[in-house]
Amino acid sequence: MIRELRLKNFRIYDALFMECDPSLNIIVGENAQGKTSIIEAIYTLGLTKSHKTAKDYPLIKEGADYAKISAKATLKNREALLEVVFSQEGKKAKYNHIDHPRLSDYIGYMNVVMFAPxxxxxxxxxxxxxxxxxxxxxxxxxxxxxxxxxxxxxxxxxxxxxxxxxxxxxxxxxxxxxxxxxxxxxxxxxxxxxxxxxxxxxxxxxxxxxxxxxxxxxxxxxxxxxxxxxxxxxxxxxxxxxxxxxxxxxxxxxxxxxxxxxxxxxxxxxxxxxxxxxxxxxxxxxxxxxxxxxxxxxPIVLLDDVFSELDASRQNKLMNLLETETQVFITTTSVADMHLKGLKRYKLFTVQQGTIKGVNTHGYEQ
Ligand SMILES: Nc1ncnc2c1ncn2[C@@H]1O[C@H](COP(=O)(O)OP(=O)(O)O)[C@@H](O)[C@H]1O
Ligand SMILES: [Mg+2]
Missing domain, CATH: 1.20.1050.90 (RecF/RecN/SMC, N-terminal domain)
Structure with missing residues (x-):
C-alpha cells in the first residue's frame, strides 16, 4: 500500500506529492490533465516499465534529463521506500536505498494490476x-x-x-x-x-x-x-x-x-x-x-478510465470483489458517473494541467 507518492519530471508533472488513501483514491479531471500519468507512475514503480510505452524516454518530461518516481509504502506490514529513475544512462530501481541492477530482483516487491481501456x-x-x-x-x-x-x-x-x-x-x-x-x-x-x-x-x-x-x-x-x-x-x-x-x-x-x-x-x-x-x-x-x-x-489495483464505463451493478460487483484491504486508484473524467453512495470512505484528487488542485476526503471521522 502506497502512503506517499512523489514524481519528479514524470510525463506532464514537474513535481507531484500525493498522500494516498489506504483504500480508495479517485483521481478526477478533464482530458489530458495528468490522471493516467499518476497511475502509470504507480504501475511503472512496481514493474519498472510502463503499460503504455515500450520505450522509457516518453516518461521523462519534455525538456528534462531524468524522471523519478518514488513512494513510501507499507508492504507486508513493513515500511519501504521504492524508487525508479529514468535517465540517459538507463533505469535504476532501488528498494530501501539499495540499488537492484538486475531488475528481475526488484520486480515483485510492490505488485500492481492495471485495468485500462x-x-x-x-x-x-x-x-x-x-x-x-x-x-x-x-x-x-x-x-x-x-x-x-x-x-x-x-x-x-x-x-x-x-x-x-x-x-x-x-x-x-x-x-x-x-x-x-x-x-x-x-x-x-x-x-x-x-x-x-x-x-x-x-x-x-x-x-x-x-x-x-x-x-x-x-x-x-x-x-x-x-x-x-x-x-x-x-x-x-x-x-x-x-x-x-x-x-x-x-x-x-x-x-x-x-x-x-x-x-x-x-x-x-x-x-x-x-x-x-x-x-x-x-x-x-x-x-x-x-x-x-x-x-x-x-496487489495495488489501478483502474484507468474503466470504472465509469461500467453500469451501476457492475461497479458495485467490482468493488465487492476487491477486498477492503486492497488499495485502489481510479481515474475518471466525471464523478457523476460513479456510484459512490455505498462506499464507506475515499479520497478524491482533482488534477489540472499537471498539478493537484484539490483533495477531498469522504467518510473520515474528523
Ligand atoms: N513526456 C512528457 N512531457 C510532457 N508532457 C507530457 C509527456 N507525456 C505526456 N505529456 C502530456 O500529458 C498529458 C496527458 O496526460 P494523461 O495523464 O494521459 O492525461 P489524462 O489521463 O488526464 O487524460 C498530455 O497533455 C500530454 O501532452
Ligand atoms: Mg487518461
Missing part, C-alpha cells in the same frame, strides 16, 4: 499482446521467470543472427547451431512450463469471476503454445533447415498464443463489446487473486 486488445488483439500480458503477470509472481525470459530472448537473438550468417553462406546447419538450439530449448522449456501453469490458474479463476460479473458461465481460456514441452526438441530438429533458409526461428515460445472461448467458439469472433469488456475485467480480477494467493497480500 487497452485491455480489450487482450481479447481482440494480436498474439503479441497476450504474450506481453502473460509475461508481465507471471513476472510479478515468479522472479525466475523474468530472468529466464530475458535469457530466452537473448538466445533467440543469437540463434537468429547465426541463422542469417548460415543463410548468407548458403550453409547447412552446423555444430554451433546445435549449441544454440540446446540453449534456446533450455530456457524455452522453462517459459512453456511457467506459461502453461499460469494459464491453468487463470482459467480456474476466470470462470467464476466472469460468471459473477455477467451471469453467463461458459467462458474458457486456453494456452496455445507454438510447441509443447514434449515436442519442442523434435520440432526444432525438423525446422532447422527451413530456419536456415528463412534466417529466423520458426517455432518456440516467442510464437505462443492463448485464446478465450465461449464453449468452443473463439470470443473475438462472436462476442459483443460488452462481453469483451466484462471478460477483460474478469481476467484482471483473476490476476489480482493469483497475486494475492502467491504473495499473501493483494
Amino acid at each position: 487497452e485491455d480489450l486488445d487482450l481479447v481482440k488483439g494480436s498474439p503479441s499482446e497476450r504474450r506481453r500480458f502473460l509475461d508481465l503477470e507471471i513476472g510479478q509472481v515468479n522472479r525466475h521467470y523474468v530472468y529466464h525470459l530475458n535469457q530466452y530472448k537473448k538466445r533467440l537473438r543469437e540463434r537468429n543472427e547465426h541463422l542469417k550468417a548460415l543463410q548468407r553462406k548458403h550453409s547447412e546447419p552446423d555444430a554451433l547451431l546445435d549449441v544454440l538450439d540446446d540453449q534456446l530449448m533450455h530456457y524455452g522449456l522453462k517459459i512453456i512450463r511457467a506459461r502453461a501453469s499460469f494459464v491453468d490458474m487463470l482459467r480456474d479463476k476466470l470462470k467464476p469471476l466472469y460468471e459473477a460479473l455477467s451471469g453467463e458461465d461458459a467462458v474458457n481460456f486456453r494456452y496455445e503454445p507454438s510447441v509443447t514441452e514434449k515436442t519442442f526438441q523434435e520440432e526444432m530438429r525438423k525446422k532447422r533447415k527451413i530456419d536456415v533458409v528463412t534466417g529466423a526461428t520458426s517455432i518456440g515460445p516467442h510464437r505462443d498464443d492463448c485464446g478465450f472461448y465461449f464453449k468452443d467458439t473463439e470470443v473475438k469472433r462472436t462476442a459483443s463489446q460488452g462481453q469483451i469488456r466484462t471478460l477483460a475485467l474478469a481476467l484482471k480480477l483473476a490476476v489480482v487473486d493469483i497475486i494475492k494467493e502467491s504473495k499473501g497480500h493483494p
Whole structure:
C-alpha cells in the first residue's frame, strides 16, 4: 500500500506529492490533465516499465534529463521506500536505498494490476499482446521467470543472427547451431512450463469471476503454445533447415498464443463489446487473486478510465470483489458517473494541467 507518492519530471508533472488513501483514491479531471500519468507512475514503480510505452524516454518530461518516481509504502506490514529513475544512462530501481541492477530482483516487491481501456486488445488483439500480458503477470509472481525470459530472448537473438550468417553462406546447419538450439530449448522449456501453469490458474479463476460479473458461465481460456514441452526438441530438429533458409526461428515460445472461448467458439469472433469488456475485467480480477494467493497480500489495483464505463451493478460487483484491504486508484473524467453512495470512505484528487488542485476526503471521522 502506497502512503506517499512523489514524481519528479514524470510525463506532464514537474513535481507531484500525493498522500494516498489506504483504500480508495479517485483521481478526477478533464482530458489530458495528468490522471493516467499518476497511475502509470504507480504501475511503472512496481514493474519498472510502463503499460503504455515500450520505450522509457516518453516518461521523462519534455525538456528534462531524468524522471523519478518514488513512494513510501507499507508492504507486508513493513515500511519501504521504492524508487525508479529514468535517465540517459538507463533505469535504476532501488528498494530501501539499495540499488537492484538486475531488475528481475526488484520486480515483485510492490505488485500492481492495471485495468485500462487497452485491455480489450487482450481479447481482440494480436498474439503479441497476450504474450506481453502473460509475461508481465507471471513476472510479478515468479522472479525466475523474468530472468529466464530475458535469457530466452537473448538466445533467440543469437540463434537468429547465426541463422542469417548460415543463410548468407548458403550453409547447412552446423555444430554451433546445435549449441544454440540446446540453449534456446533450455530456457524455452522453462517459459512453456511457467506459461502453461499460469494459464491453468487463470482459467480456474476466470470462470467464476466472469460468471459473477455477467451471469453467463461458459467462458474458457486456453494456452496455445507454438510447441509443447514434449515436442519442442523434435520440432526444432525438423525446422532447422527451413530456419536456415528463412534466417529466423520458426517455432518456440516467442510464437505462443492463448485464446478465450465461449464453449468452443473463439470470443473475438462472436462476442459483443460488452462481453469483451466484462471478460477483460474478469481476467484482471483473476490476476489480482493469483497475486494475492502467491504473495499473501493483494496487489495495488489501478483502474484507468474503466470504472465509469461500467453500469451501476457492475461497479458495485467490482468493488465487492476487491477486498477492503486492497488499495485502489481510479481515474475518471466525471464523478457523476460513479456510484459512490455505498462506499464507506475515499479520497478524491482533482488534477489540472499537471498539478493537484484539490483533495477531498469522504467518510473520515474528523
Ligand atoms: N513526456 C512528457 N512531457 C510532457 N508532457 C507530457 C509527456 N507525456 C505526456 N505529456 C502530456 O500529458 C498529458 C496527458 O496526460 P494523461 O495523464 O494521459 O492525461 P489524462 O489521463 O488526464 O487524460 C498530455 O497533455 C500530454 O501532452
Ligand atoms: Mg487518461
